[in-house]
Amino acid sequence: MKERTPLVTHIFTADPSAHVFNGKIYVYPSHDIPHDGEDNDDGDEYRMEDYHILSLDNLDAECVDNGEALHMKNIPWVSKQMWAPDCAFKNGKYYLYFPARDKDGIFRIGVAVSDKPEGPFTPEDNYIQGTYSIDPAVLVDDDGRAYMYYGGLWGGQLEMWQTGKFDEKTPRPVGKDKALGPMFAELNEDMKTLKTEPKHLEILDEKHAVN
Numbered sequence: 095m096k097e098r099t100p101l102v103t104h105i106f107t108a109d110p111s112a113h114v115f116n117g118k119i120y121v122y123p124s125h126d127i128p129h130d131g132e133d134n135d136d137g138d139e140y141r142m143e144d145y146h147i148l149s150l151d152n153l154d155a156e157c158v159d160n161g162e163a164l165h166m167k168n169i170p171w172v173s174k175q176m177w178a179p180d181c182a183f184k185n186g187k188y189y190l191y192f193p194a195r196d197k198d199g200i201f202r203i204g205v206a207v208s209d210k211p212e213g214p215f216t217p218e219d220n221y222i223q224g225t226y227s228i229d230p231a232v233l234v235d236d237d238g239r240a241y242m243y244y245g246g247l248w249g250g251q252l253e254m255w256q257t258g259k260f261d262e263k264t265p266r267p268v269g270k271d272k273a274l275g276p277m278f279a280e281l282n283e284d285m286k287t288l289k290t291e292p293k294h295l296e297i298l299d300e301k302h303a304v305n
Contacts, residue, residue, distance in 0.1 A: 101148060101157040109178035110148075111231065115188070115211040121148040121157075122190070124178045137249035142176045143167075145192065147212040163213030164190060164206050171204070171220050173197050181211065182232040182285065184240060189285045190215045191242065193228035193250075200260055201251050203230050203244055205286050224288050226260070227252040227277065240285060243295065245276035252277070 101121065110123035124142050131139035144165040149158050166172045172194040179192040190206045190213070203225035206215035225242075228250040234240045245252040252274055253266045267274060279292040 101150075102159060104159070105146060107146075107148075109229070111178070111180040113181055113183075113211070115183060118211075119150040119152070120181065120211045121150075122179050122181050123148065124176070135248050137175075140175055140177070143174075145176065145179055145190070145213075145215075149212055160212035163208075164192070164215045164217060166194065169194070169204060169206075169217045171196050171202070173199065175201075177201075177228050180231045182234050182240065183211070184234050184238070184285055185283075187285075188213075188215075189232070191230040191232055193230060193244070194221075196221065200226065201228050202226055203242070207286075218286055222286065222288060224279070224292060226255055229276075232281070240281040241278060242281055242288075243276050243278045245274070247274065 106126040106128070107123035108126060110121045112119060112121045122145070125144055125146050127141040127143060129139060129141045133139050145163045147160045147163045149160060166174070166176055174195050176192055176194045179190055182189050188208045188211050190208070192204050193201050194204060196202050202221035204217060204221045206217035208215040225244065227244055228246040230242055230244040232240060232242045247253050247266060254260055254262050254264045256264055275295045275297065277292040278295045280289040282289045
């Protein structure tokens with residue numbers, strides 16, 4: 095088996111998603127800036143301010159850093175911490191979905207658009223209304239309908255929305271507490287707004303499955 099080396103070593107990256115667009119592999123990671131802050135379980139120390147899109151012609155090809163694709167300074171609603179993104183293609187455009195903290199420190203999901211999978215991406219002026227938490231993943235199904243899945247605990251703030259409103263004092267699930275599943279919602283045809291209200295995704299066993 096051929097030895098594999100890291101795709102990128104000149105910058106810090108994490109939590110990538112990957113897609114094949116136009117016969118090439120594109121990787122969409124977060125980009126962490128070096129810091130001397132103290133680590134904690136909420137990830138407050140991370141200094142993620144932009145995205146660099148990586149690409150490869152094939153699995154054995156050299157990985158190319160296509161440069162800065164999007165920076166928080168160009169996004170009016172963002173205050174800090176642009177975490178793990180994802181990308182989807184529809185309507186002849188590429189849509190980059192990303193979490194970031196708004197001006198109140200609450201994680202929201204934003205979207206930016208490009209004619210090319212590597213960007214640069216032009217962000218919408220505001221986050222997608224009705225979204226919160228982190229780690230978006232978007233599926234464009236065979237019938238053309240698109241769905242977004244997202245959510246993360248602790249630093250991702252998902253547990254803080256259990257009452258329907260943001261409450262940072264909400265206890266986190268522990269022990270035998272019911273687990274919180276990720277959120278999902280259908281996107282409108284414009285890929286920039288939600289068609290349905292976000293709901294928790296439930297994983298059912300055979301006993302509880304709905305036929």
